[in-house]
Amino acid sequence: MKKTFTLLAAAVVVLALGAPQTASAETLRVGMECTYAPFNFKNADGELDGYDVDVAKGVAGLIGADLEFVCQKWDGMIPALLANKFDLVVASMSITDKRLKKMDFSDTYRISVGRLVGRKNAGFNLFDDAGKPIPSNFAGLKVGLERATTYSDWFENELPEANVVLYDSNEALYLDLVNGRTDMIMTNPMKAHLRFLGKEDGAGFEFVSPQIDEKKYFGIGVGIGLRKGNDALKARLNGALKTLTDDGSLERYALKYFPFAIH
Amino acid sequence: MSSNFFDFIDFQLILESIPDMLKGIGLTLELLFLSGILGLALAIVLLLMRISGRWYLAAPTMVYIYIFRGTPILVQIFIIYHGLPQLDFVRESIFWPIFKEPYGCAIVALTLNTGAYVSEILRGGVLGVSRGLKEAGAALGLSIRHRFIYITAPIAIRLCLPAYSNDVISLMKSTALVSTITLLDMMGIARTIVAETYAPYEVFISLMVIYLILTWMMQRTFGWAEKRMSRHVRSEA
Numbered sequence: 001m002k003k004t005f006t007l008l009a010a011a012v013v014v015l016a017l018g019a020p021q022t023a024s025a026e027t028l029r030v031g032m033e034c035t036y037a038p039f040n041f042k043n044a045d046g047e048l049d050g051y052d053v054d055v056a057k058g059v060a061g062l063i064g065a066d067l068e069f070v071c072q073k074w075d076g077m078i079p080a081l082l083a084n085k086f087d088l089v090v091a092s093m094s095i096t097d098k099r100l101k102k103m104d105f106s107d108t109y110r111i112s113v114g115r116l117v118g119r120k121n122a123g124f125n126l127f128d129d130a131g132k133p134i135p136s137n138f139a140g141l142k143v144g145l146e147r148a149t150t151y152s153d154w155f156e157n158e159l160p161e162a163n164v165v166l167y168d169s170n171e172a173l174y175l176d177l178v179n180g181r182t183d184m185i186m187t188n189p190m191k192a193h194l195r196f197l198g199k200e201d202g203a204g205f206e207f208v209s210p211q212i213d214e215k216k217y218f219g220i221g222v223g224i225g226l227r228k229g230n231d232a233l234k235a236r237l238n239g240a241l242k243t244l245t246d247d248g249s250l251e252r253y254a255l256k257y258f259p260f261a262i263h
Numbered sequence: 264m265s266s267n268f269f270d271f272i273d274f275q276l277i278l279e280s281i282p283d284m285l286k287g288i289g290l291t292l293e294l295l296f297l298s299g300i301l302g303l304a305l306a307i308v309l310l311l312m313r314i315s316g317r318w319y320l321a322a323p324t325m326v327y328i329y330i331f332r333g334t335p336i337l338v339q340i341f342i343i344y345h346g347l348p349q350l351d352f353v354r355e356s357i358f359w360p361i362f363k364e365p366y367g368c369a370i371v372a373l374t375l376n377t378g379a380y381v382s383e384i385l386r387g388g389v390l391g392v393s394r395g396l397k398e399a400g401a402a403l404g405l406s407i408r409h410r411f412i413y414i415t416a417p418i419a420i421r422l423c424l425p426a427y428s429n430d431v432i433s434l435m436k437s438t439a440l441v442s443t444i445t446l447l448d449m450m451g452i453a454r455t456i457v458a459e460t461y462a463p464y465e466v467f468i469s470l471m472v473i474y475l476i477l478t479w480m481m482q483r484t485f486g487w488a489e490k491r492m493s494r495h496v497r498s499e500a
Contacts, residue, residue, distance in 0.1 A: 148458030179348040
């Protein structure tokens, strides 16, 4: 009996001391949809792939943890995190005040931005060298936007000079841009690339603005979600994300799917 | 019980959104009058072709009317707005400045649609004029043209007026569909407010009230016109 106890105590001591030092002892379970290309999806070989997956792997490598991916439907993502079905959410989840009440987030690994798309070589001179819009040059320009989006808020408040045309769908936005009914549109650059610029219809068009990153309108961005009260883990995640940003890894991950960085 | 309803409805929002929506009433009325007048002109041309007695004029008219009465006006608006620009020759034609603008597309679609309906209403009126009157005109030696202008037309107009007023009201309601092609008529403004406030009841109920007032005014106007045009009937009675 005494012997057993000693052995157990020894084991506990070994675990307690040894675990943090052996990298493979920690396993982080990561929730994602696994159906949200190009961010998290199963590729042709059935392997999980995408920007979120690369970020998760990059972070895990740096903090020395093993990963276990859990596929979870979107509407159950936060409940599953809170119910301890997994430890992290790396699923392109935007950081919002509402979510912050229930859970915690790392720093962003993807930003929420808007970007203008217009005809190539149209000679628009809309932004100064600092990336700020030049309001007078927007006067009379027809800008297509989706109704009641953050982009229409931004235009209404920042560039009332522009002639805004409101659409009900993203597709109609591209259609009328091609038809020449609008001079440019503002939308999410990733969406624009995947659905329009990267396709035949979008051949004659390009981004005519820098990425417009106004947190007041477009939100903070996408972060890694975790349960509250894990400040040590959060600090390690943030450290790893900073390294991935600084060493160009995040950009490299993005360039696999987009011709521009998204962090 | 009723307090639930009043707690539920945001009166503040109603008061705020009505002035916003009224900014679109000019566009609604513009679309109504312009396409109403153009549609009436189109309807008269269609009517004359239809009753000309020449098959090569009547047949295309019947096909036209069948198509425009037989399909939803929303489909017609979408075909004109989204469909036509897909054709290169439309984009290169002299009509492109009209079709490029959602306003132009809206006027064209509403005019073509109402023209088809109104021409059938007018035909009903013309057919309703009793043969005896026309024969009496012929006996007096009036030419076919004169008989049409002085006998058939005035009676036919009076006969069509109730049905025509219906169609004008229906055209007014159809103008709300232009909000689907980016125009900010009252409906377009209402939809934007709803998308921003997530308060469909308050906004759409207010919009209904505005439309109802417009309809009431139109009914009164046509009612007055009908009364005036049939005053000979009353004085005889």
